[in-house]
Amino acid sequence: MFKVKLKHLVVLGTSLGLAALAAPSMAAQDCTVNIGADMALTGSLGALGQAIANGTRLAVSDVNSGGGVNGCKLALVLGDDQTSPTVGVDVAKKLVDINHVPAIVGALSSGVSMAILTSVTAPGQVVQISPASTSPAFTQLAAQGKTGGYWFRTTPSDALQSVAMAQVAREAKFKKVAVMYINNPYGEGLSAGFAKAFGALGGKVTANVVYNDKQPSYRSEVTQAMAGSPDALFLIGYPGDGTTIAREWVSAGGPQKFLFPDGLQAQKFIDDVGAKYMKVVWGTAAGSVETPSLKVFREEYKKAHGDYPTQAYMTNAYDAVMVIALAMEHGKGNSGQIVRDNIRKVTGDGGQAVYAGAKGYAEAVKLLNKGKRVHYIGTAGPLTFDKYGDVSGPMAIWTVKDGKVTNERMMSVKAIEKIAAKIKG
Amino acid sequence: MIGLFSYLVFFLIIASVFAIVCLGLNLQWGYTGLFNIGVAGFFAVGAYSYAILAGPHHAARLGSFGVPFLPALALSMVAAGLAALLVGFPTLRLRDDYLAIATIGIASSIQLVATNERWLTGGTQGARNIVQPLAGAFSSPLRYNLFFLAMMVAFVAVVYLALERMVNSPWGRVLMAIREDETAASSLGKNAFAYRLQSFVIGSMIIGLGGALYASFITFISPEDFLPVLTFQVWAMLIVGGSGNNRGAIIGAVLIWGLWTGSGSLAQMVLPADLQVKGGAIQIVLIGLVLMVVLIFRPRGLFGSRKALIGHGATVPE
Numbered sequence A: 001m002f003k004v005k006l007k008h009l010v011v012l013g014t015s016l017g018l019a020a021l022a023a024p025s026m027a028a029q030d031c032t033v034n035i036g037a038d039m040a041l042t043g044s045l046g047a048l049g050q051a052i053a054n055g056t057r058l059a060v061s062d063v064n065s066g067g068g069v070n071g072c073k074l075a076l077v078l079g080d081d082q083t084s085p086t087v088g089v090d091v092a093k094k095l096v097d098i099n100h101v102p103a104i105v106g107a108l109s110s111g112v113s114m115a116i117l118t119s120v121t122a123p124g125q126v127v128q129i130s131p132a133s134t135s136p137a138f139t140q141l142a143a144q145g146k147t148g149g150y151w152f153r154t155t156p157s158d159a160l161q162s163v164a165m166a167q168v169a170r171e172a173k174f175k176k177v178a179v180m181y182i183n184n185p186y187g188e189g190l191s192a193g194f195a196k197a198f199g200a201l202g203g204k205v206t207a208n209v210v211y212n213d214k215q216p217s218y219r220s221e222v223t224q225a226m227a228g229s230p231d232a233l234f235l236i237g238y239p240g241d242g243t244t245i246a247r248e249w250v251s252a253g254g255p256q257k258f259l260f261p262d263g264l265q266a267q268k269f270i271d272d273v274g275a276k277y278m279k280v281v282w283g284t285a286a287g288s289v290e291t292p293s294l295k296v297f298r299e300e301y302k303k304a305h306g307d308y309p310t311q312a313y314m315t316n317a318y319d320a321v322m323v324i325a326l327a328m329e330h331g332k333g334n335s336g337q338i339v340r341d342n343i344r345k346v347t348g349d350g351g352q353a354v355y356a357g358a359k360g361y362a363e364a365v366k367l368l369n370k371g372k373r374v375h376y377i378g379t380a381g382p383l384t385f386d387k388y389g390d391v392s393g394p395m396a397i398w399t400v401k402d403g404k405v406t407n408e409r410m411m412s413v414k415a416i417e418k419i420a421a422k423i424k425g
Numbered sequence B: 001m002i003g004l005f006s007y008l009v010f011f012l013i014i015a016s017v018f019a020i021v022c023l024g025l026n027l028q029w030g031y032t033g034l035f036n037i038g039v040a041g042f043f044a045v046g047a048y049s050y051a052i053l054a055g056p057h058h059a060a061r062l063g064s065f066g067v068p069f070l071p072a073l074a075l076s077m078v079a080a081g082l083a084a085l086l087v088g089f090p091t092l093r094l095r096d097d098y099l100a101i102a103t104i105g106i107a108s109s110i111q112l113v114a115t116n117e118r119w120l121t122g123g124t125q126g127a128r129n130i131v132q133p134l135a136g137a138f139s140s141p142l143r144y145n146l147f148f149l150a151m152m153v154a155f156v157a158v159v160y161l162a163l164e165r166m167v168n169s170p171w172g173r174v175l176m177a178i179r180e181d182e183t184a185a186s187s188l189g190k191n192a193f194a195y196r197l198q199s200f201v202i203g204s205m206i207i208g209l210g211g212a213l214y215a216s217f218i219t220f221i222s223p224e225d226f227l228p229v230l231t232f233q234v235w236a237m238l239i240v241g242g243s244g245n246n247r248g249a250i251i252g253a254v255l256i257w258g259l260w261t262g263s264g265s266l267a268q269m270v271l272p273a274d275l276q277v278k279g280g281a282i283q284i285v286l287i288g289l290v291l292m293v294v295l296i297f298r299p300r301g302l303f304g305s306r307k308a309l310i311g312h313g314a315t316v317p318e
Helices: A002-030 A046-065 A085-097 A110-124 A137-143 A158-171 A185-200 A219-226 A239-251 A267-273 A292-305 A314-331 A336-345 A357-369 A413-424 B002-031 B039-054 B069-091 B097-116 B141-167 B170-180 B182-187 B192-218 B228-241 B246-270 B273-297
Strands: A032-039 A073-080 A103-106 A127-130 A151-153 A176-182 A204-211 A232-236 A257-260 A280-286 A352-354 A374-378 A395-401 A404-411
Touching: A032 A046, A032 A085, A032 A314, A046 A073, A046 A292, A046 A314, A046 A357, A046 B273, A073 A085, A073 B246, A073 B273, A085 A103, A085 A110, A085 B002, A085 B192, A085 B246, A103 A110, A103 A314, A110 A127, A110 A137, A110 A151, A110 A185, A110 B192, A127 A314, A127 A336, A137 A151, A151 A314, A158 A185, A158 A232, A158 A257, A158 A280, A158 A395, A158 A404, A158 A413, A176 A185, A176 A219, A185 A204, A185 A232, A185 A413, A204 A219, A219 A239, A232 A239, A239 A267, A267 A404, A292 A314, A292 A357, A292 A374, A314 A336, A314 A357, A314 A374, A352 A357, A357 A374, B002 B039, B002 B141, B002 B170, B002 B192, B002 B228, B002 B246, B039 B069, B039 B097, B039 B192, B039 B228, B069 B097, B069 B192, B097 B228, B141 B170, B141 B192, B141 B246, B170 B182, B170 B192, B182 B192, B228 B246, B228 B273, B246 B273
Parallel strands: A032 A073, A032 A103, A103 A127, A127 A151, A176 A204, A176 A232, A232 A257, A257 A280, A352 A374
Antiparallel strands: A280 A395, A395 A404
């Protein structure tokens, strides 16, 4: 009787020991950390959203080939918001309640992101990082303390660009500028910010004319904008309607001097209007810094999907996932709170720079495990989040030379901040 | 488990908003035969009215009235009713297709007003910080949502019972008579126009109530909330549930909203990772498929006992 018991004990002990030995390696394969993506895969932003979703998926596979998060596999739960706030909110709630994600990448449209933020992520203490919502309304909401610090975005607010544009306009010796802007949060935010900044720098906005997209003609809006004899036109919009407006402006006899934002930085737009009708062109665009990370991203994207589309926000979505993974790794945990509190500790400019890609991520994890401070250089530019979750990045100043869109110089974050302080003070 | 429960509560809150809107449309279409495809417009009027009336002070747009929750809801309904009255006077003399074209135009106009009149609606930036009833009185978001769901169920019940009484009264019988044969109803001395207008206004008030409740729950609305797809959703709910049946309207709302949101999850679950990005399209296909199947096998909807005064199958002499 006793003998048998002993034998049992030995077997039990050995198997327990083996199990204990096996446990760590098992854990590395078996545990999964979910993060969510709430993106427009159909609806009006569907075409854009699919490539952006590919950006997040690429980042997840890089994180996993780089060793995963805290020894676990990172999994992406992707939901389609159909570019509709009601559906987007439902998708987000599902991600939070059923998939238990500590962080959501999305949404794209500012209206959808805002609905998710106010009704799901902020009350549910889940980090939300949008790769594409540029509306300044988020900064205001954060300033009122209604986001709980859970809101971030990897694309700069339009407020940054409007300051840079005001400075560019002053340097071009424009005193009076007419503004025409597309009726959406992008146009509204950029035009309002520009009017404020340009006024503070001693310029004058002679007209601030809003237009709705997809109209056959903009003659009446152009006439309205020309009143007050401006020196130049600041046109905010996208190439399709932008071409119509710029042509009507020129044919109505407006000064052939233009200011264009990132939305119009397209060679096709310049060609369609005719470069010879544009005597002076100055433009701004966000985050177009060539980082080593961007090179890695471009190569990986090409490898995974065949070609690399020229479209915005894919890189921003990639960065959002990387920042979440690094924050979890830094905080040694995966709750929403840990992600929120550690995002600023793996970005900014302290410690050693780390880059995108599986190798870059593995390197970052190694440094973090040694207790070193790192900061992630994004594929869309260096990332520094301010206290409202807004990212600041340098602005590229571009112009048209011999009919070609050419980057002229960079305006650094510090330079923009200096001008912004001057405007406030 | 608690997560699933929490999501279910959230889902049912949104579904009950749709149920209320669907009940409103059912009075108009199911009982009176008014082809209103401007549902999104009246929903928007209700939502924005609530945002303006109950909102805190806001620098960029109208609204510092601080009206308490229930009066704000009532006033939002009145606003939607007034909008319906204005629209109904010139258009309700039109029949069928003409009314449809007029209402779709009006919904788009209301959406454009919401987009452009920044002083009123906040423009494309939307209206945020909308007041929630009893916000802060509950210790966790789940408890708050449970309270909100209980309130929504009560609202659905009140609207349902009120509508049941209305359509089973002599007034309701006149509506159905007009729906079946307007000339016959007129020959009995019933003023068809007046009845149609009443039904249109009351239905729109109920749709407006849905809008106000939606705004109070999400606390943020923008013009993107009121695109024509909303009208399509509500119509799909009514057709699948069964027009002319209030219970069908409620169940149709829950079913279609479940399909609308659930099909996305299904697509993500079934599809391999490489195809997930394209999965959204399958969702739309699935919704279309369900609609067609229902129309083929149950042309009157799941509960469609559109109670006809003239028995089904009887032919009306031309």
